[in-house]
Amino acid sequence: QVQLQESGPGLVKPSQTLSLTCTVSGGSFSSGGYYWSWIRQHPGKGLEWIGNIDDSGSTWYNPSLKSRVTISVDTSKKQFSLKVRSVTAADTAVYYCARGTNMIDWGQGTLVTVSS
Amino acid sequence: QSALTQPASVSGSPGQSITISCTGTSSDVGGYNYVSWHQQHPGKAPKLMIYDVSNRPSGVSNRFSGSKSGNTASLTISGLQAEDEADYYCSSYTTSSTVVFGGGTKLTVL
Numbered sequence: 450q451v452q453l454q455e456s457g458p459g460l461v462k463p464s465q466t467l468s469l470t471c472t473v474s475g476g477s478f479s480s481g482g483y484y485w486s487w488i489r490q491h492p493g494k495g496l497e498w499i500g501n502i503d504d505s506g507s508t509w510y511n512p513s514l515k516s517r518v519t520i521s522v523d524t525s526k527k528q529f530s531l532k533v534r535s536v537t538a539a540d541t542a543v544y545y546c547a548r549g550t551n552m553i554d555w556g557q558g559t560l561v562t563v564s565s
Numbered sequence: 566q567s568a569l570t571q572p573a574s575v576s577g578s579p580g581q582s583i584t585i586s587c588t589g590t591s592s593d594v595g596g597y598n599y600v601s602w603h604q605q606h607p608g609k610a611p612k613l614m615i616y617d618v619s620n621r622p623s624g625v626s627n628r629f630s631g632s633k634s635g636n637t638a639s640l641t642i643s644g645l646q647a648e649d650e651a652d653y654y655c656s657s658y659t660t661s662s663t664v665v666f667g668g669g670t671k672l673t674v675l
Contacts, residue, residue: 495669
């Protein structure tokens with residue numbers, strides 16, 4: 450069973466960069482064919498796909514966030530990361546990492562609040 | 566990309582069957598057999614219940630089933646149980662190589 454765990458600051462100031470890391474354990478990370486995803490959920494709202502990355506580093510992003518988002522991968526550490534630049538209060542959400550475009554396995558999620 | 570369309574809420578009594586629809590376009594739901602369904606209980610992370618339209622991950626009850634016709638996918642839960650009360654989200658791969666979610670459906674077990 451693959452397990453994923455998000456980590457990073459729970460509070461970010463407006464205009465700064467939100468940075469999160471997802472650490473994968475309990476399974477293969479780069480055996481080929483895997484995609485690693487980021488999803489967020491605004492308080493009391495639905496799920497929003499942010500983007501994903503494959504183990505070669507190719508990325509795909511939600512068009513609405515593409516200009517501010519970067520996803521990267523470090524296969525040696527079995528981690529992938531999310532950066533969201535120039536954040537505002539509208540980026541306050543629970544951020545989830547997941548395995549696959551099907552989102553076969555999910556992390557527990559981490560709340561990030563954007564506030565001064 | 567526009568969110569897939571789901572009913573805001575559905576309800577059913579224990580033992581009954583319910584169906585949740587997920588409507589997209591030929592650029593997402595209708596174009597690929599890559600529709601998934603996720604269950605989310607309050608305060609918890611989502612859980613994959615159905616992938617690739619109709620496949621169940623190991624450990625998911627066979628009371629959950631999925632199907633697709635044209636641009637609309639459906640999740641059916643038979644033999645409704647109290648523990649099934651949750652929010653359900655569909656998701657689909659798109660022609661832009663992205664993923665889009667539905668707005669979510671709140672299932673109430675009466």
